[in-house]
Amino acid sequence: MRREPSILHLDLDAFFAAVEQRDKPSLRGRPVVVGGTGGRGVVSTASYEARAFGARSAMSTIEARRLCPAGTAFLGTRFAAYKRTSEVVMALLRELSPLVEPVSIDEAYVDLAAGDHDLSVPGVTALAADLKARIAVATGGVTGSVGIGTSKAVAKIGSELDKPDGLTVVPPGQELAVLHPLPVRALGGVGPATAERLAQIGVKTIGDLHRLSLVDLTSLVGQAHGAGLYRLARADDDRPVITDREAKSVSAEETFARDLTDPARLAAEIQALATRVGSRLQRSGTSGRTVTLKVRRYDFSTLTRSQTLAHAVDDPRQIAEIAHRLLGAVDRSGGLRLLGVGVSGLSPYAQGDLFAEVAEPAEVVEPADAVEPGEPVELPADPAPGPAVVVWYPGQDVVHPELGSGWVWGSGLNRVTVRFEGPRTTPGPVRTLVADDPDLQPADPPDWTP
DNA sequence: TCTGGGGTCCTAGGACCC
DNA sequence: TCTGGGGTCCTAGGACCC
Numbered sequence: 001m002r003r004e005p006s007i008l009h010l011d012l013d014a015f016f017a018a019v020e021q022r023d024k025p026s027l028r029g030r031p032v033v034v035g036g037t038g039g040r041g042v043v044s045t046a047s048y049e050a051r052a053f054g055a056r057s058a059m060s061t062i063e064a065r066r067l068c069p070a071g072t073a074f075l076g077t078r079f080a081a082y083k084r085t086s087e088v089v090m091a092l093l094r095e096l097s098p099l100v101e102p103v104s105i106d107e108a109y110v111d112l113a114a115g116d117h118d119l120s121v122p123g124v125t126a127l128a129a130d131l132k133a134r135i136a137v138a139t140g141g142v143t144g145s146v147g148i149g150t151s152k153a154v155a156k157i158g159s160e161l162d163k164p165d166g167l168t169v170v171p172p173g174q175e176l177a178v179l180h181p182l183p184v185r186a187l188g189g190v191g192p193a194t195a196e197r198l199a200q201i202g203v204k205t206i207g208d209l210h211r212l213s214l215v216d217l218t219s220l221v222g223q224a225h226g227a228g229l230y231r232l233a234r235a236d237d238d239r240p241v242i243t244d245r246e247a248k249s250v251s252a253e254e255t256f257a258r259d260l261t262d263p264a265r266l267a268a269e270i271q272a273l274a275t276r277v278g279s280r281l282q283r284s285g286t287s288g289r290t291v292t293l294k295v296r297r298y299d300f301s302t303l304t305r306s307q308t309l310a311h312a313v314d315d316p317r318q319i320a321e322i323a324h325r326l327l328g329a330v331d332r333s334g335g336l337r338l339l340g341v342g343v344s345g346l347s348p349y350a351q352g353d354l355f356a357e358v359a360e361p362a363e364v365v366e367p368a369d370a371v372e373p374g375e376p377v378e379l380p381a382d383p384a385p386g387p388a389v390v391v392w393y394p395g396q397d398v399v400h401p402e403l404g405s406g407w408v409w410g411s412g413l414n415r416v417t418v419r420f421e422g423p424r425t426t427p428g429p430v431r432t433l434v435a436d437d438p439d440l441q442p443a444d445p446p447d448w449t450p
Numbered sequence: 451t452c453t454g455g456g457g458t459c460c461t462a463g464g465a466c467c468c
Numbered sequence: 469t470c471t472g473g474g475g476t477c478c479t480a481g482g483a484c485c486c
Contacts, residue, residue, distance in 0.1 A: 034456075042454045044486095057486080060452050104457095104486045189459095191484045224460060225483085248458070255454060290478085300453070309477060340455090 001235055002150045005124050005169055006113035008096075009155035010131075012089065012144045015106035017047035019085050020075055022140045031072040033064050040255050044077060048164060082106075084156075088138050094130065099241045109152055111241035121171050124148045128167050145154070150175060151237035157186055174237035180207030187232050194221055209233040246346070249288070252276040253340030259298045261335045270327065271320045272342040278316030286346045287314035293326040294340030302338075305330060312347055319343060375387035 012018065016034040021027045031050035035043040046055035050072060054066040055174055061074065093100045097115035102108045112119060115143025117127060128146040130160035135144050154175050155439055158168035161178075170178050182196050184190045197220055203209055209217075210233040218226030231237060252273045260266055270293075281287055283379050292306040292314065305326040313319055323341045383386045 039451055042452095044454080058454080060454095061455090062451060107486070115476060160453060188485065193483060222461070249456095251456070292479095302481090304480065338454090342457095344458075 001154075001175065001237060002113070003172060004119040005114070005121060005148045005150055005172060006111065006117075006119050007127065007149060007152055007155040007241065008110040008111070008112055008124070008131075009147045009152070009159045010089070010093065010108050010135075010144050011147075011159045011163070012086075012106040012135075012142060013087075014045050014047050014051075015142070016045035016077060016082055018142045019082055020078075020141060021047065027073050031068050032075065033061070033068065033072060034077055035061055037061060037074055037076050038257055040257065047188075060077050085139050087408070089135055089142075089144070092134055092138060096127070096131065099243060101241045101243060109155065109241045113146075114241075121169055125169050128169070133166065137309065149183050151235065152239050152241070153232050153237040154178070154235060156188060157182065160186065177212075179233070179235060180205060180210060182206050184209055187216060187229065189225065189228060189232075194225070197221060206233055246348075247284070247286070248346060249342055249344035249387065250277050250280050250284075250286075250346070251292070251294075251340055251342030252280075253294055253338055255296070255338045256336070259335030260339075261332065261356070264338065266327065266332070266339065267324055269339050270323050270341060270421070271316070272321060273339060274320035275316040277341050277343055278314055278319050281314035281343060281346075286348055287312035288343035288347070289313070289345040290343065291319055291322040291326070292340075292342040293323045293330075294338070294342065295330050295336055296335055296338035297331075298334040300337065301329065308345065312345070313343065362445065363444070 017032040020032055020034060021030075021098075029049065030047075032047040032054060033043055033050050033055055034045045035041055039062070041061040043055060043057055043059045043061055045057060046064065050064070050068055053069065054067040065072075065074065082105055086102075090100065090102055090108060092236050093110050096117070097112055099111035099114040100108055101110075112124065112127070117123065125148075132144060132146060135142065143165040145159045145163045147155045147161070147166075147168050147170070149155040149158050149170040150172050154170050157179065158170050159166065161168045179186075183195075183204060185195050187206060187209075190198075198209065200203070201220070203212065206335065209229060212233075213231075214227065214230045217230050220226065221229065254269065254273065256269075263317075289310075289312045290306055290308045292304050294302070294304050296302045301448060307322055307326060309322070313322075319341060327339075
């Protein structure tokens with residue numbers, strides 16, 4: 001917490017709907033709902049006129065149609081238009097300070113202490129009023145709500161207090177007086193699950209939360225979360241404004257209009273998702289070692305399966321191949337509602353460069369000990385499923401046709417574990433696969449995992 | 451014909467290494 | 469030979485945010 005109210009939070013009001021109303025004057029003053037318009041669509045943003053009828057973000061569009069009157073506009077998203085408008089606003093924020101942290105397309109923090117400003121309460125109030133006016137002019141009528149305070153948490157709550165088109169400055173020393181009457185849900189990080197747990201012990205407001213001991217709080221909601229809430233209830237928040245954070249994962253997913261069962265269709269969808277992910281990775285010059293498949297079944301049960309590779313990938317074909325193999329291990333009966341493909345464990349290096357990075361510190365392998373491509377490897381006469389054999393060629397997934405359903409289960413820098421899903425029926429010599437890439441070399445002698 | 455899509459962070463257990 | 473603990477990596481799931 002700072003001594004001066006130098007953190008500003010801006011939240012654009014009903015942003016997607018506001019952009020639509022700006023671009024189509026006939027929609028102004030009317031209820032507008034933006035989001036998925038298909039049978040399984042949900043609402044991204046409802047204009048304030050639509051909220052009056054109960055339409056809300058994340059609600060199914062079908063539900064919103066039931067609630068809203070005839071004459072309500074239901075629109076698909078035009079992301080490019082929102083992005084352009086967002087960039088206009090972010091540029092105005094950067095005129096205030098070099099320290100601007102965009103949280104999402106319609107939200108940002110600004111560290112006013114990094115700019116040249118009068119940080120008194122009247123000073124920042126005038127600054128915010130001027131900012132709001134300039135946003136409205138530059139965007140053609142989109143409004144925003146501003147909160148200013150001594151920390152991110154207080155600024156964010158301030159921007160919520162007076163929506164839409166609001167302006168709230170929380171003076172230093174007034175933080176607890178503002179926070180404590182509010183419901184715990186007002187704090188970032190308190191969602192339905194945490195709120196329910198707190199409600200069960202009679203904690204409804206942030207003031208109630210303030211009376212809990214650190215021990216009680218951490219035993220209720222976990223170590224990190226509990227410690228965080230304990231501090232937030234005291235307005236003890238020193239999180240800095242961060243200008244640009246590196247992405248940690250890239251993913252794409254799709255909910256189908258109808259549940260899918262056809263294997264060829266599923267394979268094609270995985271390929272399409274992998275292509276979206278791979279091309280985004282390539283555009284941003286990153287690649288990642290962990291590929292994750294997400295599956296939502298007909299009954300909405302959702303699961304993920306992932307595999308971490310020895311090398312980072314950005315090639316859609318490789319990503320699709322791994323995701324497709326992961327799909328082979330999940331129960332598809334009844335049909336799939338959604339598929340998703342993601343890559344995480346990102347690093348800024350191109351694939352070749354990255355491999356050089358990780359290969360460098362690897363153990364030196366005597367040529368005599370290295371496995372020759374194609375060389376038979378003795379398997380233990382072990383009939384049980386489980387980790388069985390490790391043979392590694394960089395970049396090469398190892399699957400032994402002799403063993404039927406075996407597939408690459410895990411991998412480290414210098415080995416790959418092949419796991420078998422059923423009893424092995426053909427113990428004996430197994431041929432390792434040969435890597436196509438002439439740059440790849442065997443890096444580790446065969447090694448048994450008992 | 452309830453329940454999107456893109457993310458982040460945390461937890462817990464097991465494997466593995468020292 | 470038995471016992472033990474800490475640290476890291478990986479996987480899976482869950483809560484949360486916009």
